[in-house]
Amino acid sequence: MPYVESLRVFVRVVELGSITAGGRDLRLTPAVASKRIKELENRLDVRLFNRTTRKLSPTEVGQTFYEHARQVVQSIEDAEAAISGFSQSPHGTVQITAPLGVGKRLIAPIIPDFVDLYPDVSVRLRLSDRKVDLLEDGLDVALFVGQPPDSNLKLRKITDTPRLLCAAPTYLEKFGVPQTPDDLKRHNCLLLRYPRSPEWFWTLSTSEGPKRMDVSGSYDSDDGDVLTGWALAGRGIINKPRFDVAEHLKRGELVEVLPETPPEPAMFGCLYPHRRLQDNKVRLLIDFLLERCRKELTKVSTQVE
Template sequence: MSYIKNLRVFIRVVELGNLSAAGRDQRASPAVASNRIKELEKHLGVRLFNRTTRKLTPTEHGRVFYEGAVKIIEAVEEAEAAITDILQNPKGALRITAPLSLGRTLIGPSIPDFHAKYPDIEVRLRLSDHEVDIMSEGVDVAFKLGILENSNLRMRGIMNCERVICAAPEYLERRGTPQTPDDLINDKHDCLLLRFPGSKEYYWTLQTPEGLRKFEIAGPYDSDDSDVLTQWALSGHGLINKPLFEVKQYINEGKLVPVLTDAPPASIQLAAIYPHKRFLDPKIRLIIDYMADRCHRRINEILKS
């Protein structure tokens, strides 16, 4: 932006013929205005003004550059005006995605209110627990629980989410309550896995006294739908590792019981993932800001319940 500021000062010096007046017009001191002109002259390698004690007059190079500079500033102001209009009246389609449970509990319920606030934005929501290829599938924003692994994307962290391992009381009565993280391995317990082609969740990472440790766990069956895992756990078929906000209601009701509370799972980050170039689209910033606020408020409400 410094180059644009230099151009604005240069244009006003040409039009006013006075460095101090141009500086005041651009809310800059005479010294700052003078430095901006010097930066332009150094960059262009030419002298832009003939200087006298009373007035600055543009050189031939200065007059030619003035015509081009005016066009540049007009184009910038036109572009800025267009963006302002979009921000005030955003339009177009937004393609967003989220995991099934996150989408059903947080993202999906917030869409109608977002649309009411920005009625000219069409929101197309796709829910899937599979890893979505944002670039090839034309996704604008992916809300996910996890880490950014693709360097061609950007991530805005929303909040860290506590996780919990839990099971139904009837399962714990039948199989016993695990006392240490090592009780999860060697087929001592049935761990219910979220698994699909390309899935990374073949292990659980726990916070032990020795630090973070990965435990390769196993179970009699798995699913690519995290809500199915929750239903299996509620039915007494095994242990699940879930974000606390997703199962807090069942814990409050006594339908699920937390275990290994002295060695809890590592927390997971809720984040918005988007392609680099898409962040210039004001709709992207609007949906991320809106959902970040909604998710913060709703998750905190759930955790306080």
């Protein structure tokens, strides 16, 4: 189906803003992706993109064609998903995303086990601590830690993950160990920040109930692993899921602070568009991730305790 494949390439190029990115997303070289776009333009006898050295954007005709082409590609994917349950052997590609820490330490190690079970399924894992748009980015499943976004997406909860505040011994020796939540105002707090990020305050669990603490510091990043690196270097206090820093705690590289008033637990779960669950391979992957993640988190919790 060369024409359908060309439509897929065209749609992803529009959504990702470049032929290179669109081709890479579909595992095509830039040359092949460019050829598909050219063949489409020749077939339609129109110019679909305005091209400059810095930017690629759809023409007015291209934008109109995109709106219809996206529906065609979506309808084909829905049709394939609808019949996938009748196949004894799931096949195709599943695209998932996860936060960096969760993805590296929890999701990436278990994905090969899923592929071993279903060798005709390919999994594309995208890691980012930024918020993503499943529909816009063409993703099937998004794992998250924190408050679930208010959306029309379906949610399956994996578990509540305990969080903690911790810092390197060198930092605590130099600046002192906070004794009360209010002491955090005098400490360098390392924040996960990105556009529209909510983490400019931390909510701690106290005997009087949740206590919101406005915190600040000299460093922030949109990469959770960067924050961990800074904490290990003695630069400040971080607020992390316990499993994310379990190894550092075990080795004494990080030390928990304010254990009597820890941050409130964060939900660990996955989001997916409702129609995606019609697809057998997506449903199987979600079930697999939920079971394995719960087992791994229970194991980590036991080791830390």
